[in-house]
Amino acid sequence: MYKVLVSDNISQKGIDILEEAGMDVDFKPEQSRDDFLENIADYDGIIVRSMTQLDKEVLAKAKSLKVIGRAGTGYDNIDLDQATKRGIFVFNTPTGNTISAVEHTLGLMLALARNIPQANQALHNDIWDRKKYQGVEIKGKTLGIIGLGRIGSRVAKRAQSFGMNVIANDPYLAPEKAENINVPLKSFEEVIKESDYVSLHTPLTDETYHILSHKEFAMMDQNTRVINCARGQNIDTAALAKAIEENKIAGAAIDVHEEEPVKASNNPLLKYPDQVIMTCHLGGTTTEAMDNVAIMAAEEVVSVLKNNLPESPLNIPAMDPQEFIKAKPYINLVTKLGNFMAKWKGHHRIKSIEVEYAGEVNNYSHKPMTLSLVKSVLEPILDDRINLVNAMHIAEERGINVKESQTQHKGELNNIITVRLNTNKGKYSLAGTYLPIGFRVIEINGLRVDLDLSGEFIIVTYQDRPGVIGKIGTTLGEENINIANMQVGRQTAGGEAVMLMQIDSKPSSETMGKIKDHLDALNTNVKDLSYIAM
Numbered sequence: 001m002y003k004v005l006v007s008d009n010i011s012q013k014g015i016d017i018l019e020e021a022g023m024d025v026d027f028k029p030e031q032s033r034d035d036f037l038e039n040i041a042d043y044d045g046i047i048v049r050s051m052t053q054l055d056k057e058v059l060a061k062a063k064s065l066k067v068i069g070r071a072g073t074g075y076d077n078i079d080l081d082q083a084t085k086r087g088i089f090v091f092n093t094p095t096g097n098t099i100s101a102v103e104h105t106l107g108l109m110l111a112l113a114r115n116i117p118q119a120n121q122a123l124h125n126d127i128w129d130r131k132k133y134q135g136v137e138i139k140g141k142t143l144g145i146i147g148l149g150r151i152g153s154r155v156a157k158r159a160q161s162f163g164m165n166v167i168a169n170d171p172y173l174a175p176e177k178a179e180n181i182n183v184p185l186k187s188f189e190e191v192i193k194e195s196d197y198v199s200l201h202t203p204l205t206d207e208t209y210h211i212l213s214h215k216e217f218a219m220m221d222q223n224t225r226v227i228n229c230a231r232g233q234n235i236d237t238a239a240l241a242k243a244i245e246e247n248k249i250a251g252a253a254i255d256v257h258e259e260e261p262v263k264a265s266n267n268p269l270l271k272y273p274d275q276v277i278m279t280c281h282l283g284g285t286t287t288e289a290m291d292n293v294a295i296m297a298a299e300e301v302v303s304v305l306k307n308n309l310p311e312s313p314l315n316i317p318a319m320d321p322q323e324f325i326k327a328k329p330y331i332n333l334v335t336k337l338g339n340f341m342a343k344w345k346g347h348h349r350i351k352s353i354e355v356e357y358a359g360e361v362n363n364y365s366h367k368p369m370t371l372s373l374v375k376s377v378l379e380p381i382l383d384d385r386i387n388l389v390n391a392m393h394i395a396e397e398r399g400i401n402v403k404e405s406q407t408q409h410k411g412e413l414n415n416i417i418t419v420r421l422n423t424n425k426g427k428y429s430l431a432g433t434y435l436p437i438g439f440r441v442i443e444i445n446g447l448r449v450d451l452d453l454s455g456e457f458i459i460v461t462y463q464d465r466p467g468v469i470g471k472i473g474t475t476l477g478e479e480n481i482n483i484a485n486m487q488v489g490r491q492t493a494g495g496e497a498v499m500l501m502q503i504d505s506k507p508s509s510e511t512m513g514k515i516k517d518h519l520d521a522l523n524t525n526v527k528d529l530s531y532i533a534m
């Protein structure tokens with residue numbers, strides 16, 4: 001009989017499912033950390049929400065643990081890498097509380113517009129003040145949604161039914177998805193400037209950390225109101241407090257916080273009860289959502305303990321070890337090509353990923369290679385931690401076409417992997433080979449090069465003109481940046497050329513600006529100019 005620990009408060013319905021499936025269930029939401037550490041070795045499965053910390057110390061002691069179920073969406077309390085290293089399946093239940101988060105967002109927006117919490121508090125304090133708590137209508141106002149995913153798209157639909165004009169920013173979403181719900185996609189800056197209400201629905205990633213800070217609040221209209229029901233670290237709390245203090249914006253409604261639980265000592269927003277509404281991370285806390293996530297988590301834990309794969313896995317499943325060892329150099333090569341591509345294409349939205357395998361690599365299953373490629377290309381933009389299990393599913397969900405082909409390679413190289421990305425701003429291609437001495441890039445955008453893919457690079461695609469190499473070399477020299485290696489390829493004299501420079505230190509944005517100015521002065525029609533650190 002498997003033992004399952006439920007270490008946070010979840011709906012009884014989840015516990016019933018576990019018991020009915022014959023699990024030996026311990027429900028211990030109030031357990032001390034010491035007791036938790038002492039007993040964790042006994043369990044085969046665990047269900048948590050956001051309160052239980054499944055860190056390295058806990059996982060090191062969890063000798064029998066086979067599956068971790070997160071009854072909810074965010075999983076920053078789980079050390080995923082450690083769990084993966086230890087072969088523990090980790091999954092979440094991201095669809096279970098979507099509607100609750102959507103409705104909480106709408107509730108916050110209406111409460112902000114009509115001063116509902118403030119008026120309620122005043123009345124409870126025996127104050128009747130109809131003038132002070134006069135509100136505004138949301139009909140006809142513009143709602144700007146940052147992140148038009150599961151929650152953002154549903155907030156949009158409901159806001160439209162209130163007669164709001166909804167716009168959104170989501171650089172990674174297929175435009176058809178936005179078109180289907182009549183939401184025009186705009187640049188981040190346009191959304192910030194044009195919206196009466198800005199609502200955040202992005203995951204927490206390096207890019208979205210403090211996505212709203214001093215600069216963004218300064219760009220907003222004085223009547224703008226901000227809503228955050230996503231992740232606390234998406235907003236720079238100190239900057240928001242300053243914007244409120246200086247009347248740069250009209251108000252904010254915040255469900256998630258940089259530091260939870262919120263206390264007067266760790267949150268300056270508590271000083272502004274008239275402008276700021278705060279809830280204690282209640283977005284997913286409804287009877288329905290609690291039932292949904294508990295039922296989903298319990299069913300999945302039972303299923304995984306019966307040797308099935310979870311439906312929303314967050315880490316890598318066990319693969320045939322022999323197959324994995326043989327394919328490993330090619331998995332590493334394709335991952336490196338994918339990492340480079342992800343950085344090279346920047347913010348451009350991917351329409352398709354194509355990979356062509358040639359030569360010896362065709363002796364092995366392409367599946368783990370293609371999955372690794374998709375994972376490495378999409379990783380920087382997703383917090384739904386993409387892995388080998390869910391990579392294809394996520395690509396499909398995002399409207400990205402993944403194509404794989406193989407050719408019989410007849411050249412002198414033993415193996416070649418070519419990756420092509422089609423984006424909304426053009427095509428990128430990169431070919432590499434695995435040699436016993438390491439990985440080499442042999443082609444960029446169809447132009448022959450020969451380079452080791454490690455370190456820091458400047459890559460520029462431009463129209464071949466005399467003087468380019470000299471100008472870039474001099475500019476980098478003047479900024480004390482050493483060029484370790486430089487490769488230039490071109491189709492024809494005067495045709496499209498690509499220059500890849502391996503450099504010893506990071507160029508400043510001013511240096512990149514100077515290079516761009518020189519290239520423009522030489523009339524080189526620069527297609528792209530990027531700095532990439534591998």
Ligand SMILES: NC(=O)c1ccc[n+]([C@@H]2O[C@H](COP(=O)([O-])OP(=O)(O)OC[C@H]3O[C@@H](n4cnc5c(N)ncnc54)[C@H](O)[C@@H]3O)[C@@H](O)[C@H]2O)c1
Pocket residue numbers: 073074094097098101146147148149150151152169170171172173201202203204205207208229230231255256281282283284285381382384
């Ligand atoms: N308050 C709560 O209790 C609660 C409950 C559920 C979910 N959440 C949080 O809500 C957030 C959204 O959840 P979801 O289920 O809609 O996720 P989702 O993955 O379906 O949607 C997120 C969207 O953000 C977009 N995105 C990523 N980076 C972006 C960027 N830099 N700029 C603009 N858009 C970007 C993605 O393309 C995606 O479409 C998550 O952070 C989740 O943890 C909070």
Ligand SMILES: O=C(O)[C@H](O)COP(=O)(O)O
Pocket residue numbers: 049050051071072073074075097281283284285
């Ligand atoms: O990520 C989530 O699912 C929400 O933020 C809710 O978290 P909770 O399970 O701690 O309420």
